[in-house]
Structure formats: structure tokens, C-alpha cells
Amino acid sequence: MASQKMLKFVKVERDMPAKRAPDLRRQDFGEIYGEYAKAKAEEQSSRCSQCGVPYCQSHCPLHNNIPDWLRLTAEGRLQEAYEVSQATNTFPEICGRICPQDRLCEGNCVIEQSGHGTVTIGSVEKYITDTAWENGWVKPVVPAVERAESVGIIGAGPGGLAAADMLRRQGFQVTVYDRYDRAGGLLTYGIPGFKLEKDVVVRRNDQLVQSGVEFVLNCNVGDDISFDAIRGKHDAVLIATGVYKTRELKAPGVGAEGTARAIDYLTASNRKSFGDDVAEFNSGELNAEGKRVVVIGGGDTAMDCVRTAIRQGATSVKCLYRRDRANMPGSQREVANAEEEGVEFVWLSAPKGFVGDPVTGVMVQKMRLGAPDATGRQMPEVIEGADYVEDADLVITALGFEPEDLPKLWGVDGLEVARWGTIKADYKTHATSLPGVYAAGDIVRGASLVVWAIRDGREAAESIMQYIAETGQVAAE
Template structure:
């Protein structure tokens, strides 16, 4: 009788890959989780209950066929597991590392709901594709036949790269334009190495280059090349710029030296990890070493900032958030990791200004309480009068989220319709914009969101582009 490989959740406990000790991992930017060994990956994959209605799959934006590749892993069929995983997800090794599984697949796992502890889906997804790279199973794209049509993609983040991958597999000629000197977008310069080591991203970009995707880097659309030139050169265009404009803070002394944007801070740190010359870091402006650091915000970007500051040798690191722990938008797993590494969270606090004499000296803080629910159903924070205090700081990092740049103005394209939030208006199904042959994906349509949603958008848009190139009429956004 064949050994029962699945439904082991009753006898086998949930285990994550070993996590490096906090005092050790806080000294470097390497990933904090070690790799599963094959036997452990098989064992943990075998905990899957193979339920008839897989909520893990339905709560994944890409609808990854999770139960089947878990079964293949449990049976030692890793190459098949990789091929199945890759069929629905362009970058499973990246999603396995940075997706908030606790809010998506793992958070909706049936055995998690029954109290047995979720299947460690993300760690197994990462293991499968890392093994595929190690064994040479990840091949360069080789289309069955080449097509003459070309597509220009503006933005080399996850949405643009996912579209590029799908279009090249169909034989389309693809050129990706990006303002930075390396492709990858926020995966390269926004997300720290302790969550996503940079060679993982670079390996995937090399695979795209080897498959015939052309990258035009250090290319700022609207300055180095016009949008009309790109539109005229290609048969279709995909806009995947992301959102990079930081939300700002007002109040007294808001412009003081030492108050910086999260994107600038994280980009400087990531550039140093590549060995780049970064004057703003070397001068100390974007280096937390020896400083009292205060990060304002409660999302995943704030978590990236506080954990980066710890690794840079900050004297102290505090995170101010206007709601409580239960109501913060960031991953609870990330909050726990940050606390282990020495970050102090100061809940129910908000800045009202800054103390400064040239350089910032502290944050003027209002204490809050949670009142009646707002329009989203979350309890709205209210100021507690007379409870203000000063939080001393030498470096303040604003991690308040991102907004879209004014692309029609920057690019001189008045006919590109945007929403009242400044995001590009695109059809929900086809991703077509108000301009013929122009599609838009990812954060520039959704607002700041997850990498996995950008990948889904890019893959869907590629299908619409192929229909458009074949003569089908795409539904334009109104």
C-alpha cells in the first residue's frame, strides 16, 4: 500500500523554515529565513488537507494551483511542482518571499481555520523555485515562433515585467523602458535585502534578457524620450510605472534637515547593498547609524524602514502609528520580526509638527484614541486633548504611502484619462486606457498595492495586448 503523503496536519505540526536569531540577523541584510531542506519541505507540504474548495487558491490574486503543487512537493515531484507554479505566477520565488501570506493564502487555509496551523505555503513556494534555479529547470524564454509586432512597456517593476514575460512567450518583440539604472522597480530599490535578496531579482531579469526582452534603462519618459515617440515606435504600449510620489506631512518645521522620505531612505540603502556610490548615504543624511530614528506610518514600507535602521546601527528605532496594533495595515509577521530585532512601536500616536533648530530634534506627538468607525469600517483615531509630548529624534522617516505622479502633465498626453485620485483610468477586465493601443497595469491603476496584484495585472494585460495585436477591439476606459 502506498504511503499516505497528504492530510498529515493532524500528526505533523506547522513549522516555518528556521529563522536566524534576531541579534545575528540584525547585523546584516541577508534574508532572515533559512531554506527548507527537501525532507522538511515534503513533510510540511504533506500537511495540506487537499480540500474540495481550496480557499488558499481562491484568496490568491493569481489563483495559484496551490493544492496540486503542494501534493507534487510532498511526493518529491519538484520539477513538476515548479512548472505548475510557474504556469500561473511569473515570479513565484519573489511572491514566496514578500507576499503577505498571513492575509492571503495562508490566512484562509482550511486547517488554519480549524486550529491546526496553516500550511506554510509561502516558504514551500520559495523552496520550489529556488530549487528550480539551482537545478537549471528555469529556462530562457524561447517562443515557438517570432512575431513582427512590438510592444513598449514603461516601467520595469513587477507589473511591467510580468507583461513582458507573457508577451515574449507569445513571440512578440518587447522593449521595457525604466527610469532607473537597474530593472525591478521597488523589488530592486524599495524592498530591503532581508526580505528579498537582490540576486533573486537579478536572476529573473537575466532570464528575461536571455529570452529576448530588451531593457532601455536610465530612461525617464517625458525627459529622455517622449511618450508619443514610444507610442509611435510600437504597436502597443503598456504603462506600468507604479506610484512613487510620497505623501507628505505638514506642521511646524516639516522641512527641517533630517526629515526624509521612505523611498529615498530605502533606495539609498539598497544601492549600498549593490556597492554603488551613494553620496547621500556616505554623508550621513540617509544613514541611521548612531541616530535616534522615528518612522511615521504603519504599513509594510514603514516595517522595511524600521528594520533597515536597526541594521544600520541606529541608537534607537521607534515607529509611530495613529491606530493600534490590531488596526495597522502592515503584515503582523513583519511587526513581530521588527519587535524581535529591537524596534519599539508607539501605538495611537500621530505627528503634529517637529522640533528643530536647522536639523530635526524631535517629533511633536499627539496621543490618539479610537473612536467611531470611518467609511471603511475601521475605527477612526481621535486626538486626546492635552496629551501631547515630544519624541526626540535625529532622523525622521516618513512612510505614509505613495500617490501617482501627474503622468498626463509629465508626458504631455492630455488624452490619457485619469481618475480623481490621479491613477490612470483603465478597463477592469482588459486594462485598456482611453488611448488606443495603450494599456495600464499595477499601482498606477490600483494605487499602492501588492506585488502579486501587479503580476496579475501584467499577465492579464498581456492577453489583452495579444487580442489587440490580432485585430480584436479592446474595450477602452471611459
């Protein structure tokens, strides 16, 4: 029976959920993709070829059992599909929305390689878990046994929250410390609502609270509480702060009025969507309305900025990137969405400096691609004599993120860091140089994807459980 439900890719074409028209989605921060109806989700799931070696699964950082939950969805067994999905992924509805599936699971789909168009894995994943929420299948964690041992987690982003969920399921007492007033990290304040509506994040945070996870918010480690105090209070500690220090541009005019960092700009916009009173937005400093906006960068954060500026009512939005479209690090799907919404991409262009204070333009160097670097990507080279000025009233720099100097910031001795400032941690156990202290996510691997942070957080939680079990045995002996 199951085989009759599957292998439909020869007869059934790939079909994404309906996407709202660009002129409509420019007007608000609602998600741009609709939801599958039950029949359509079953139909698209039935296109899976049920490979003997599922490359979608092996190229997923979480190694989600994708063929299994696609088959269950095709058979209409949605609650079972959700259980299989949840078994390996703490936040499947979030990954279904924001993972770059074109570079991970869908990009490695076997039927895509054979010319039939990939299975719409991300959209089905989102549908399964949204259906689970609607039907009350997602419930607060109730551990079989409560344990006395406690774990402190610094950072309420996806890595820290994934670890908190895993630890609570095993009955550990969990306290999460975060500098912001809401949990979620970049899920809450970095990623715009048109990619991830905030009620999706809020309901997961609420589920963790109902599961017994304690959140200590508006808490700056090193100021409001010392790292040593957190270590003393808990049996183990997980550092999952992410990387928030902006990679700065070194050029004339940096810091001029009218220039902004991507993280500040996106945070202000997301706070506004929560209904907060945001002084920098109200003053126009971090508001693109009526302005000629230039965003510098080619990653997913740059895409978030250009598409936010469009929705805020900018008169024009341009994105400068020093390489060409084929060498852009951001999702090609996001680039296409941005172009549909009216963003202009200026390829092979790099900033040389800023004009005016307040800023009136960006000095631009035209580039060409030269010899490959150590990674195999062609290096941009300046075309002499081709400089020009791109007019702008607001310039947003989205050049990536670097780790803060946590040992110095927190006054910690013995916490080893790598030469680029990330925390040194064992790649399997996530143990740091300090006993009982673990680290996961971007603070270890550098700025990366949410799905990698979830994987790291889950792995670190398993190592912490083992560490507490072993130290408890030693104490008993």
C-alpha cells in the same frame, strides 16, 4: 498513493523554516528565513488537506494552483511542482518571500480555521522555485515563433516584467523603458535585502534579457523620449510605472534637515548594498548609524524602514502609528520580526510637527480610537493635552504613495485619469482611453501588493495579444 502522502496535518505540526537569531540578523541585510531541506518541504506540504474548495487558491490574486503543487512537493516531484507554480505566477520565488501570506493564502487555509496551524505555503513556494533555479529548470524563454509586432512597456517593476515575460513567450518583440539604472522597480530599490535578496531579482532580470527582452534604462519618459515616440515605435504600449510620489505630511517643520522620505531612504540603502557610491548615505543624511530614528507610518514600507535602520546601527528605532496594533495595515509577521530586532512601537501616536532644524524631535499627539469610518475601521481622535516630544535625529515618513500626474509629466492628451490621479483602465482588459495603450499595477489600482501587480501585468499582456491580433486582422482585410 497520493492520499497516503497528504492529510498529515493531524499528526504533523506547522513548522516554518528556521529563522536566524535577532542579534545575528541585525548585523547584515541577508534574508532572515532559512531554506527548507527536501524532507522538511515534503513533510510540510503533506499537511495540506486537499480541500474540495481550496480557499488558499481563491484568495490568491493569481489563483495559483496551490493544492496541486503542494501535493507534487509532498510526493517529491519538484520539477512538476515548479511547472505548475510557474504556470500561473511569473515570479513564484519572489511572491514566496514577500507576499503577506498571513493575509492571503495562509490566512484562509482551512486547517488553520480548524486549529491545526496553516500550511506553510509561502515557504514551500520559495523552496520549489529556488530548487528549480539550482537544478537549471528555469530557462530563458524561447518562443515557438518570432513575431514582427512589438510592445513597449513603461516601467520595469513586477507588473511590467510579468507582462514582458508573457509577451515574449508568444514571440512578441518587447522593449521595457525605466527611469532607474536597474530593472525591478521596488523589487530592486524599495524592498530591503532581508526580505528579498537582490540576486533573486537580478537573475530574473537576466533571464528576461536572455529571453530577448530589450531594456532601455536611465530613461525618463517625457524627457529622454516622448510618450508619443514610444507609441509610434510600437504596436501597443503598457503603462506600468507604479506610484512613486510620496504622500507628504503637512505639519510645522516639514522639510527640516534630518527628515527623509521612506522611498529615498530605502533606495539609498539598497543602492549601497549593490556597492554603489551613494553621496546621501556617505554624508550621513540617509544613514541611521548612531542616530535616534523615528519612523512615521504603519504599513509595510514603514516596517522596511525601521528594520533597515536597526541594521544600519541606529541607537534607537521607534515607529509611530496613529491606530493600535490590531488596526495596523502592515503585515503582523513583519511587526513581530521588527520587535524581535529591537524596534519599539508607539501605538496611538500621530506627528504634530518637528522640533529643530536639524531635527531634534517629533511633536507627538496621543490618540484614541473613536467611531468607525466608511470602511469600518475606527477613526483615531486626538486626546487633548497629551502632547509630548519624541527625541529624534532622523525622522522617516512612510505615509504611502500617490500617482504622479502622468498626462502632464508626459505631455499626453486624452489619457484619462481617475479623481485620485490613477490612470483609468478597464478592470478586465486594462485598456485605457487611448487606443492600443494599456495600464496595469499600482498606477491603476493605487499602492498595492506585488502579487496584484503581477496579476495585472499578466492580464494586460493577454489583452494586448488580443488587440494586436484584432488590429492585424482589420489591416489584412
